[in-house]
Amino acid sequence: MPEPLPPDWIDPPDLATARAAQVALAARVVTEDALGPVRLIGGVDISNTRFDPENLVFAAVVVLSWPGLDVVASASAVRRATMPYIPGFLGFREVPALLEAWAKLAEHPDLVLVDGHGVAHPRGLGIASHLGVVLDVPSIGVAKSPLVGRPEGELGEEPGAAVPLVWKGRTLASVLRTRRRSNPLYISPGHRVSPATAVEWVLRCGTGYRLPEPTRQAHLAANAARRAHGVAKPEAVE
DNA sequence: GCGACAG
DNA sequence: ATCTTGTCGC
DSSP, rough: OOOOOOOGGGGGGGGHHHHHHHHOOOOTTOOSSSOOSSSSSEEEEEOOOOOTTTTTTOOOEEEETTTTEEEEEEEEEEEOOSSSTTTTOHHHHHHHHHHHHHHHHHSSSSSEEEEESOOTTTTOOOOHHHHHHHHOOOOOESSSSSOOOOOOOOOOOOOSSSEEEETTTTTEEEEOOOOOTTTOOOEEEEEOOOOHHHHHHHHOOOOOSOOOOHHHHHHHHHHHHHHHOOOOOOOOOO
């Protein structure tokens, strides 16, 4: 039976509680492979409207077939953000909406690529790990810029080239080149996935763009959901 | 105390 | 995250 999760793990009342929740959640993160065969791979992302006084967060979850990488399902949800964007606390801003979208899916992916870091975080709980533990689903962090740590060594220009991202003497992620002349991605385990497997899946999901296909499709879906929001429905117009 | 700082 | 078309370069 899925154990009920403490509300503070999703929507804490203040930053101190949020921090404590991250420490508790981080203790549950598994950075070893604990995933079954992957037939469906997911991608999740959030889209925001700038200068939005409503603080709406548009979440999208897309499900792709493997190895075809075709989008076979998707769901979205809109929620009002409980807290502003604070580096290190991204999960509390985006996870609630993602959970709502996730719940709308008839079938869930076996592995999920999340926009943002996994364990490459000050307390080991980036949004990818946060979502992964809450849903208890294998997840991978795919970030476009570093939060903590610095690349060690020179990164090659060929797709597939990688160097470790080191922080306080610890390797937290792989700085991975996914495309020539494009800035690298920062890949770290989210939950139930090892560092090496995380990189493998990102490369396997490459389709010529900087972002892996699941993440790219999720980005498009989140933007589509945002732009569709508030658009008058023909049958509702009188 | 000062800077850094995913999306 | 978001604002935005064309444009320069591989």
